[in-house]
Amino acid sequence: xxxxxxxxxAAAADRRPIVTVRGLTFHRGDHVIFQxxxxxxxxxxxxxxxxxxxxxxxxxxRLISGQVRPDAGRIEVDGIxxxxxxxxxxxxxxxxMAMLFQSGALFTDSNVFxxxxxxxxxxxRLPECLLRTLVxxxxxxxxxxxxxxxxPAELSGGMARRVALAxxxxxxxxxxxxxxxxxxxxxxxxxxxVKLIRTLNxxxxxxxxxxxxxxxxxxxxxxxxxxxxxxxxxxxxxPSALDRSNSPWVDQFMHARPDGPMSFHYPAPPYAADLLASxxx
Amino acid sequence: xxxxxxxxxxxxxxxLIRTGRAxxxxxxLLGALSFMIRRPGLLVKQLYAVGVLSLPIILVSGLFVGxxxxxQGYANLVDFGATSSLGTVVALSLIRELGPVLTAxxxxxxxxxxxxxxxxxxxxxxxxxxxxxxxVDPFQRVLAPRFLAGCIAVPLLAGIxxxxxxxxxxLVAVEQLGVDSGAFWSQMQAKVQLYADVINGVVIKSVVxxxxxxxxxxxxxxxxxxxxxxxxxxxxxxVVYTALAVLALDFLLTALMFGAW
Numbered sequence: 264x265x266x267x268x269x270x271x272x273a274a275a276a277d278r279r280p281i282v283t284v285r286g287l288t289f290h291r292g293d294h295v296i297f298q299x300x301x302x303x304x305x306x307x308x309x310x311x312x313x314x315x316x317x318x319x320x321x322x323x324x325r326l327i328s329g330q331v332r333p334d335a336g337r338i339e340v341d342g343i344x345x346x347x348x349x350x351x352x353x354x355x356x357x358x359x360m361a362m363l364f365q366s367g368a369l370f371t372d373s374n375v376f377x378x379x380x381x382x383x384x385x386x387x388r389l390p391e392c393l394l395r396t397l398v399x400x401x402x403x404x405x406x407x408x409x410x411x412x413x414x415p416a417e418l419s420g421g422m423a424r425r426v427a428l429a430x431x432x433x434x435x436x437x438x439x440x441x442x443x444x445x446x447x448x449x450x451x452x453x454x455x456x457v458k459l460i461r462t463l464n465x466x467x468x469x470x471x472x473x474x475x476x477x478x479x480x481x482x483x484x485x486x487x488x489x490x491x492x493x494x495x496x497x498x499x500x501x502p503s504a505l506d507r508s509n510s511p512w513v514d515q516f517m518h519a520r521p522d523g524p525m526s527f528h529y530p531a532p533p534y535a536a537d538l539l540a541s542x543x544x
Numbered sequence: 545x546x547x548x549x550x551x552x553x554x555x556x557x558x559x560l561i562r563t564g565r566a567x568x569x570x571x572x573l574l575g576a577l578s579f580m581i582r583r584p585g586l587l588v589k590q591l592y593a594v595g596v597l598s599l600p601i602i603l604v605s606g607l608f609v610g611x612x613x614x615x616q617g618y619a620n621l622v623d624f625g626a627t628s629s630l631g632t633v634v635a636l637s638l639i640r641e642l643g644p645v646l647t648a649x650x651x652x653x654x655x656x657x658x659x660x661x662x663x664x665x666x667x668x669x670x671x672x673x674x675x676x677x678x679x680v681d682p683f684q685r686v687l688a689p690r691f692l693a694g695c696i697a698v699p700l701l702a703g704i705x706x707x708x709x710x711x712x713x714x715l716v717a718v719e720q721l722g723v724d725s726g727a728f729w730s731q732m733q734a735k736v737q738l739y740a741d742v743i744n745g746v747v748i749k750s751v752v753x754x755x756x757x758x759x760x761x762x763x764x765x766x767x768x769x770x771x772x773x774x775x776x777x778x779x780x781x782x783v784v785y786t787a788l789a790v791l792a793l794d795f796l797l798t799a800l801m802f803g804a805w
Contacts, residue, residue, distance in 0.1 A: 328677060354679040361677065368674035382678045385685070427674075434678075 281306040281438055281470045282327055287336035296322050298494045309464050309471040311481045314491035315525055320474040324440045328362055329353050360438040361431035365446055367423040369415040375426050376411040382433045401429040405459060421452025441473040445480050457484055478517055490516060492525055569763050576688035586689040594655040595697030601654055606705035610712025613637055618721050628727035632735040634713035640745040643706035645794050648753035651698055652786035656761035659690055660782040663765025664775035691758050698754025702746050744801040752793060757786045
């Protein structure tokens with residue numbers, strides 16, 4: 264009876280979303296980035312947050328990881344309210360998550376091996392031989408074991424991101440945040456990264472959040488999609504559900520249509536009035 | 545009129561905010577220094593970068609400054625038949641003023657600007673943010689070792705600058721211009737006092753200048769706009785602010801140590 268109860272409690276915990284956002288509001292100056300948005304990130308899956316450039320997708324990752332604090336609302340990761348943590352607790356908490364930055368953010372004065380070894384050296388007291396084994400395992404997972412002695416300047420953009428990915432999984436996180444992982448990649452590198460993100464998520468039992476505007480690649484590996492525009496969630500669902508959606512927002516974004524509810528122009532006064540206005544000194 | 549006042553008020557407020565941020569930054573640096581006990585290797589690496597690599601410019605500059613002092617001192621003292629005091633003139637000039645001040649200015653140009661550019665670029669390329677995401681505090685891991693290494697390096701470099709300067713003065717005065725070697729050293733020995741001159745001049749002044757130069761360099765790098773222009777401006781600000789701060793502080797310290805205040 265007790266075993267069944269424990270099993271069902273564990274199963275319930277597994278079904279609980281790993282990230283819960285409620286009533287999130289965030290401004291940058293007078294500009295509203297998010298206005299009371301709610302979202303759930305399911306555990307163990309790949310969730311993509313998509314939307315046009317400048318809609319605050321990266322900001323959302325920064326909010327989830329506690330790099331910035333919301334103006335209102337609540338962000339919980341694994342039941343912990345991130346923005347209420349002090350910096351010591353926040354740093355403890357971050358050992359369980361990782362973030363892949365758009366630039367890769369590798370340490371330019373260290374080679375590939377030392378970059379991947381960095382979090383292990385900082386947070387563990389492993390003997391060097393064991394640390395070497397772990398680093399080589401992580402590099403093997405991203406296919407760059409042979410590049411261990413290269414410096415970041417010697418890597419291509421795709422390789423740099425794979426090294427950053429190896430470094431991100433060095434401490435075996437439960438949650439990994441990807442900020443535009445496919446931006447600026449050639450088709451082969453993009454294909455490698457797409458496959459790698461899905462494979463690592465499944466093999467290591469991670470939860471992945473991908474922020475991207477590469478619709479095709481992201482939809483190919485995501486289990487669930489959120490579409491953000493103008494500070495709110497326009498729609499969400501599985502990739503196939505969104506593909507069939509009747510929403511004009513979704514249709515414009517998913518099918519890359521130039522015309523639709525998402526405006527091409529940044530908010531501005533009327534064109535004619537602007538042209539006829541005297542220049543402000 | 546009101547627009548000018550508003551602009552002035554905004555500028556003053558921005559400066560006050562920046563001063564507040566710089567003060568908080570300084571206390572965060574001090575708070576992170578204890579981390580060096582656990583990781584002395586980080587300090588040694590930075591001592592090499594900011595100290596050992598600054599040696600060539602310090603040695604060469606010190607030598608030439610000492611030689612110029614020897615020449616100028618001789619040209620003026622010879623009229624009064626007081627060339628035996630040349631050793632004292634060279635030593636006191638270097639120990640009290642030129643050693644610490646020029647070392648701090650040279651340090652700002654070579655190591656301070658490099659620190660600002662390095663930290664600014666680490667910020668621009670998200671290396672500091674990625675460190676925070678790996679639960680590593682950049683203050684402990686990156687900034688504190690550089691700060692402490694700089695604070696140790698500047699007084700040592702000032703001591704080396706002064707010693708090499710005196711040697712330069714000796715070479716010109718004694719070897720070139722024929723001043724008596726015994727008089728050069730004995731006058732210096734008699735007139736230069738350990739506490740009043742060496743401790744006040746080389747030690748206290750250069751420690752103060754070292755703290756200020758490194759604080760400015762690291763703060764400017766940390767606060768730099770994450771763009772190429774932002775890093776470039778921050779690097780320029782480091783050199784300019786350090787030069788102004790060192791010269792102003794030098795006047796203040798000189799007035800307190802050697803003046804009538």
